Amino acid sequence: MDLLKKVVTTLNETKLENLKIYETKNITPFFDYAVIVTANSSRQVVATVDRLRKAAEEANLTIRGIEGLEGGLWVLVDYNQIIVNIFIEEERSRYDLDKLWRTLPQVDPNSL
Numbered sequence: 385m386d387l388l389k390k391v392v393t394t395l396n397e398t399k400l401e402n403l404k405i406y407e408t409k410n411i412t413p414f415f416d417y418a419v420i421v422t423a424n425s426s427r428q429v430v431a432t433v434d435r436l437r438k439a440a441e442e443a444n445l446t447i448r449g450i451e452g453l454e455g456g457l458w459v460l461v462d463y464n465q466i467i468v469n470i471f472i473e474e475e476r477s478r479y480d481l482d483k484l485w486r487t488l489p490q491v492d493p494n495s496l
Contacts, residue, residue, distance in 0.1 A: 387445065388417055388466055389496040394439040395421055396493075398432045400470070404482060405491040418485060419468045422476050426456030429470050433459055436468065 388405070395403060400421040409416040423429045433453060440447050440463075448462040458475040461468040469481060476482075 385496065387463060388419075388491070390439060390443055390445070391419060391436070391463065391466055391468060392493045392496050394436055395419070395432065395468070398423075398428065398435055400428070400432060402476075403493050405493055406485040407489040407491060408485070411488065415462075415467050416465045417467075417491065418481070419466060420471070420476070420481055421469070422471055422473055424472070426472060429456045429459055429472060432470050433461060436461055 392403070392405070400423055402420075402422045404420045406418045406420070407416065408418050421432075423432060430453065433450060437447065437450075439445075445463065448464050450459065450461050452459040457472050458479065459470045461470070471479070
């Protein structure tokens with residue numbers, strides 16, 4: 385939960401919107417939590433990824449991979465047990481991961 389708290393704190397610092405955390409450990413062995421958040425622009429997406437990288441480096445955490453940065457519309461940041469999906473609004477609506485994971489337990493970001 386410490387890693388999840390660090391990720392959420394970093395995301396909150398970047399003023400993103402509609403943060404959701406889904407507990408996925410009962411449906412996949414690959415990660416325990418999926419975080420979905422909306423950015424207002426591609427520029428904010430890129431800035432958020434930069435901030436996540438810096439926070440991981442400062443905390444001596446490993447990011448396994450980052451996908452989608454070139455387009456800046458949907459970026460996935462893989463921390464092994466947590467994946468972070470940063471979308472601009474149109475892409476979040478298009479892929480609708482919230483609908484896909486709606487039956488999963490959610491973690492209240494304010495409880496971390």
